[in-house]
Amino acid sequence: xxxxxxxxxxxxxxxxxxxxxxxxxxxxxxxxxxxxxxxxxxxxxxxxxxxxxxxxxxxxxxxxxxxxxxxxxxxxxxxxxxxxxxxxxxxxxxxxxxxxxxxxxxxxxxxxxxxxxxxxxxxxxxxxxxxxxxxxxxxxxxxxxxxxxxxxxxxxxxxxxxxxxxxxxxxxxxxxxxxxxxxxxxxxxxxxxxxxxxxxxxxxxxxxxxxxxxxxxxxxxxxxxxxxxxxxxxxxxxxxxxxxxxxxxxxxxxxxxxxxxxxxxxxxxxxxxxxxxxxxxxxxxxxxxxxxxxxxxxxx
Amino acid sequence: xxxxxxxxxxxxxxxxxxxxxxxxxxxxxxxxxxxxxxxxxxxxxxxxxxxxxxxxxxxxxxxxxxxxxxxxxxxxxxxxxxxxxxxxxxxxxxxxxxxxxxxxxxxxxxxxxxxxxxxxxxxxxxxxxxxxxxxxxxxxxxxxxxxxxxxxxxxxxxxxxxxxxxxxxxxxxxxxxxxxxxxxxxxxxxxxxxxxxxxxxxxxxxxxxxxxxxxxxxxxxxxxxxxxxxxxxxxxxxxxxxxxxxxxxxxxxxxxxxxxxxxxxxxxxxxxxxxxxxxxxxxxxxxxxxxxxxxxxxxx
Numbered sequence: 366x367x368x369x370x371x372x373x374x375x376x377x378x379x380x381x382x383x384x385x386x387x388x389x390x391x392x393x394x395x396x397x398x399x400x401x402x403x404x405x406x407x408x409x410x411x412x413x414x415x416x417x418x419x420x421x422x423x424x425x426x427x428x429x430x431x432x433x434x435x436x437x438x439x440x441x442x443x444x445x446x447x448x449x450x451x452x453x454x455x456x457x458x459x460x461x462x463x464x465x466x467x468x469x470x471x472x473x474x475x476x477x478x479x480x481x482x483x484x485x486x487x488x489x490x491x492x493x494x495x496x497x498x499x500x501x502x503x504x505x506x507x508x509x510x511x512x513x514x515x516x517x518x519x520x521x522x523x524x525x526x527x528x529x530x531x532x533x534x535x536x537x538x539x540x541x542x543x544x545x546x547x548x549x550x551x552x553x554x555x556x557x558x559x560x561x562x563x564x565x566x567x568x569x570x571x572x573x574x575x576x577x578x579x580x581x582x583x584x585x586x587x588x589x590x591x592x593x594x595x596x597x598x599x600x601x602x603x604x605x606x607x608x609x610x611x612x613x614x615x616x617x618x619x620x621x622x623x624x625x626x627x628x629x630x631x632x633x634x635x636x637x638x639x640x641x642x643x644x645x646x647x648x649x650x651x652x653x654x655x656x657x658x659x660x661x662x663x664x665x
Numbered sequence: 666x667x668x669x670x671x672x673x674x675x676x677x678x679x680x681x682x683x684x685x686x687x688x689x690x691x692x693x694x695x696x697x698x699x700x701x702x703x704x705x706x707x708x709x710x711x712x713x714x715x716x717x718x719x720x721x722x723x724x725x726x727x728x729x730x731x732x733x734x735x736x737x738x739x740x741x742x743x744x745x746x747x748x749x750x751x752x753x754x755x756x757x758x759x760x761x762x763x764x765x766x767x768x769x770x771x772x773x774x775x776x777x778x779x780x781x782x783x784x785x786x787x788x789x790x791x792x793x794x795x796x797x798x799x800x801x802x803x804x805x806x807x808x809x810x811x812x813x814x815x816x817x818x819x820x821x822x823x824x825x826x827x828x829x830x831x832x833x834x835x836x837x838x839x840x841x842x843x844x845x846x847x848x849x850x851x852x853x854x855x856x857x858x859x860x861x862x863x864x865x866x867x868x869x870x871x872x873x874x875x876x877x878x879x880x881x882x883x884x885x886x887x888x889x890x891x892x893x894x895x896x897x898x899x900x901x902x903x904x905x906x907x908x909x910x911x912x913x914x915x916x917x918x919x920x921x922x923x924x925x926x927x928x929x930x931x932x933x934x935x936x937x938x939x940x941x942x943x944x945x946x947x948x949x950x951x952x953x954x955x956x957x958x959x960x961x962x963x964x965x
Contacts, residue, residue, distance in 0.1 A: 406892050406922045407730040408763055413773040430707040437733040440784055445775035463708055473713040475745035480788060484740055487787030488780060592706050622706045 372452075373664065374415060378426025378442055380435045384459070384641045385425040387653035392660055394423065409438050411445075418450035423660065424490075425457045428481075429620060429643040432462040436481065440488040447489040455663070456490040459642035459652055460618045464499035470565055482506055494659060496642055496652060497544060497589040497617040514655050516617040516640045517544050517587070521551035523615075523638060523650045529583035530610055537561060537572070537588055537600035545587045548615070552585075559600055572599035580608035590618045591637070594625030598632035605633045613638065619647040672752075673964065674715060678726025678742055680735045684759070684941045685725040687953035692960055694723065709738050711745075718750035723960065724790075725757045728781075729920060729943040732762040736781065740788040747789040755963070756790040759942035759952055760918045764799035770865055782806055794959060796942055796952060797844060797889040797917040814955050816917040816940045817844050817887070821851035823915075823938060823950045829883035830910055837861060837872070837888055837900035845887045848915070852885075859900055872899035880908035890918045891937070894925030898932035905933045913938065919947040 376397045377385030389396035398414040424442050428435040439458065446454050463477035485493060486509055493511040498504065504513050524532070534556035536545035542558050549556035560573040584604045586597055591614060601612050612634050619639025629637065641648035676697045677685030689696035698714040724742050728735040739758065746754050766777035785793065786808055793811040798804065804813050824832070834856035836845035842858050849856035860873040884904045886897055891914060901912050912934050919939025929937065941948035 406732070406920050408732055408766070408777070410766070411775065412771055415773075431733075432706070432708055433731075433737040434733040437736060441775045441777050441780050444780040444783065448776060448779075449773065466708070466710070471712055473715075473749065475711065475741045476748060477708070477741050479748075480741050480744040483744065483787050484784045487783050620706050 372419070373421045373423060373660070374417065375423045375425060376413060376417075376442060376446060378424060378435075379409070379411070379438055380427045380429060381425045381457075381459070381641070381644065383644050383648075384427070384652060387641070387651050388423070388425060388457075388656050388660075391653045391657035394660070409434065409441065411438075411442065413445065413449065416450075417446055419452050420450075421453045421455070422446045422451040423455045423457060427459040427642050427644075428462040429460040429618065430622065436462055436484070440484055443485065443488040443490050453491045454489055455492045455494065455660075456485060457494045457656055458485070459496045459640070461495040461498050461503075464503055467500045467503050478503055479506060492663075494656065496640070496655075499589055501543070512659065514652075514659060515544070515547065516642070516650065516652055516655065517547045518551055519650050519652065519655060520587075520615045520617070520638060520640065521548045524585055524613065525552055527613070529585070529613070531582040533577075533579050533582045533584050533609070535559070535577075535584055535586050535600060535604065537586055537596045541588045544589060548585070548587045559603065561596060561599070570595045570599055572596070572603060574603050574606075577604075577607055579604060581610055583611040583613065584609040586612065586614045586634070588614075588616045590620055591616045591625060591629075591639070592620045593623055594621065594628040597634060598628045601629065601632035601634050611635050615639075618642045619645070621647065672719070673721045673723060673960070674717065675723045675725060676713060676717075676742060676746060678724060678735075679709075679711070679738055680727045680729060681725045681757075681759070681941070681944065683944050683948075684727070684952060687941070687951050688723070688725060688757075688956050688960075691953045691957035694960070709734065709741060711738075711742065713745065713749065716750075717746055719752050720750075721753045721755070722746045722751040723755045723757060727759040727942050727944075728762040729760040729918065730922065736762055736784070740784055743785065743788040743790050753791045754789055755792045755794065755960075756785060757794045757956055758785070759796045759940070761795040761798050761803075764803055767800045767803050778803055779806060792963075794956065796940070796955075799889055801843070812959065814952075814959060815844070815847065816942070816950065816952055816955065817847045818851055819950050819952065819955060820887075820915045820917070820938060820940065821848045824885055824913065825852055827913070829885070829913070831882040833877075833879050833882045833884050833909070835859070835877075835884055835886050835900060835904065837886055837896045841888045844889060848885070848887045859903065861896060861899070870895050870899055872896070872903060874903050874906075877904075877907055879904060881910055883911040883913065884909040886912065886914045886934070888914075888916045890920055891916045891925060891929075891939070892920045893923055894921065894928040897934060898928045901929065901932035901934050911935050915939075918942045919945070921947065
């Protein structure tokens, strides 16, 4: 594929070294050598060894926790690539930060995701790629071309290989149905959803019970983000009550903060499958094939 | 002074609640009520209780460590103030982050401070106030009016009250002479500087010895930032050798990371005097009077 991508180079951000490497391997696009460090006072530093003049640069940097550090690194990298002569910069930001503050829930609140978009664009990104953003309507707020890819087909293919018993796909809330549907299609099975209510003041989650025919079947809970694990745990408890056999949780962004793991295990979730949007023990599926396929279209 | 500032409101950032309060007290400008929290995943949240419609808003937020978190909070606050109807936003950013990465020291490095300026401007700041920025030429890179105020007169007045013995002011490197001179003027005494060399690769500091008549005198080391304390410690060691009596270190931004305190104490520095650019045990001098005096000129 080298011919197609001759003027492209992948610049790995400190949050996504493995994903960047995989994208380079999948596409044959050269991987830039970048040195990173954090100064003793906490400021980020990097140095790009390769010449970027006239290149189309793909900066790969997820903005998962610590989000603010990751975001500032992204801004510094995009701006530096431009300043070092890059012709265009495509920012691959698998986890898009502050996407859950996409509207003013209470008066006087910021619409934080708008500020993030503005900052990435002002840094010089010419195109943005993200994955399974929390609310799809956010994509309309970009001024530059922006693309919301999905990890669902990749995740479902991985789950298919697990040899589950009569699998059933469940979205822990109605919003996740847009993810659960394509997931269930790959598994050639049915899917449904629970109704969830979050108290805006206390943050408490209430998930309504619902009759489902899951007795003796393996259930796959599908969502974009697993953060505190609260939503997944509530859904798993109901599934267990209904007689589900094994419960697996699949998501694009395994943030898993605080005691999320323990909470999910206690609720009966046996396995957690995430992607390298967040590099770590739960990034069992790589987003690289989807990024590669997208870049091949850009390069054509 | 209420009449002058009738349409202004001070919005305190999470890094600078006390400085914001002092500015409000000095000027009589109303202090907005702001609630902050950090979500379990690490994202920042706030809510401004007051109505900002048509107001001239003074956002006070130093970007000291953790710089990236403080910077993103600043961007979110400036953007939110505008979005909530503010007529103009003045960003008071006493510590300006990434000011030490103001040029490309090695090929392939970012010029990080430019990215920071761009992001603050794109968030919507109409005017920026900072204090004793590491390199004054950085101020020319702003597109909006930007002002570099100095804490030196305030710090020197505080030091004057300490009843020092025949005080002598010393800049630990030549760059700090622009700060040491006005400082010495307030104390009505003389000042000098050491020659410092920093190895760009190892980060090692070498300070050249120099004959100075400090025998039996109290010395005040003056700089913009005390970060690891290395520069201050080297200078103090030489001053001790030359027979200086007490050694005091004064700076605008007492970052004091790692073992800076121990290092400075070991070198014979008896007291550290900083400002509320960084709120904590060493913010012995408030920047509020300088900000108030500047705002009174803006309001006229």
